[in-house]
Amino acid sequence: MRDFIKGLPKAELHLHIEGTLEPELMFELAHKNGVDLPFDSIAELRAAYEFDDLQSFLGIYYQGAAALITEDDFAALMRAYLARAVADGVVRAEVFFDPQTHMERGIEIGTVIGGLRKAMDDFADSISTGLILCFLRHLSPDDAVATFEAARPYLNDIIGVGLDSSEIGNPPERFVAAFDLAREAGLRLVAHAGEEAAPEYVWSALDNLGAERIDHGVQSEKDPELVQHLVDKQVPLTMCPLSNQKLQVFPDIRDHNLRRLLERGVKVTINSDDPAYFGGYIVDNYVAVAEALDLSRDQMVQVAENSIEASFVGEDRKVKMLDGLRAYVAGVPVRD
Ligand code: HPA
Ligand code: ZN
Secondary structure (H helix, E strand, O other), rough: HHHHHHHHHEEOEEEEEHHHOOOHHHHHHHHHHOOOOOOOOOOHHHOHHHHHHHHHHHHHHHHOOOOOHHHHHHHHHHHHHHHHHHHEEEEEEEEEEEEHHHHOOOOOOOHHHHHOOOOHHHOOOOOOEEEEEEEEOOOOOHHHHHHHHHHHHHHHHOOOOEEOOOOOOOHHHHHHHHHOOOOHHHOOEEEEOOOOHHHHHHHHHHHHHHEEEEEEHHHHHHHHHHHHHHHHHHOOEEEOOHHHOOOOOOOOOHOHHHHHHHHHOOEEEEEOOHHHHOOHHHHHHHHHHHOOOOOOOOHHHHHHHHHHHHHOOOOHHHHHHHHHHHHHHHHHHOOO
């Protein structure tokens, strides 16, 4: 099954580039840059990867990002991820980055975007990519607007904006101004909602921000009217099962609602969120749910198809990717 999933053409739509920073690269960059990490060894760092909830993860995640300083650091980070994504059958990656995490440390947004873009250009022949700038919701709405203004010279390098970080207590409607600016600039809109917080946050992301996709969205199931809306409007949910398990949203992955929502007709996708911290890249996420929830081969194919359809890639390329997916499925015997 793993080989079948690995070869399946798919899109990754929920991936924080800072969350792909493996301990080895983190220590290498910290050493090179003279950055003091609050961990003495890779083993000590890995031992700290036991999370109670989203907040307990975010603390370590922001500490780790401090190792990234130069344009080359950001390029190295993106290259490592893209090499892995290509090997995992990802044909399209829409990658989140958190500029405020770096700007707070005095790093120019152009350094971040420049490095990420350089690596994306290097991989242009093997994978289609786009960058999504995420606003940190634990910071103020004004900070989000200022961040968008700082990004203005680089808008050709990004395809959209998103919203991440500490969800509970920081509802989507706080960020209407920043999202309005992004919409006026012609960017695509996504938002984390319903990861830990109530379905009202998902409604708000849809109604107030105009989000076209919901990142996570697993709490939507608590509101049948919302589930019906997601089905009717075919709003994609970018789910991340290993993340949900590690952050205790579904401590037992067998309780995950991905299969129920998929069978209810929601446009569900599978993604890796912060793979260096949650113990698995995209194929690991597919395999984990396929095994835990006993997904059929058709359901795995459906999820991969959903991911390409839900991506923001241009229509011509999307059609080619979907053709590639169908050709792959037709070419692999049902019992592989
Ligand atoms: N949720 C919110 N913020 C994040 C996440 C997440 O899953 N990953 C990185 N930042
Ligand atoms: Zn996320």
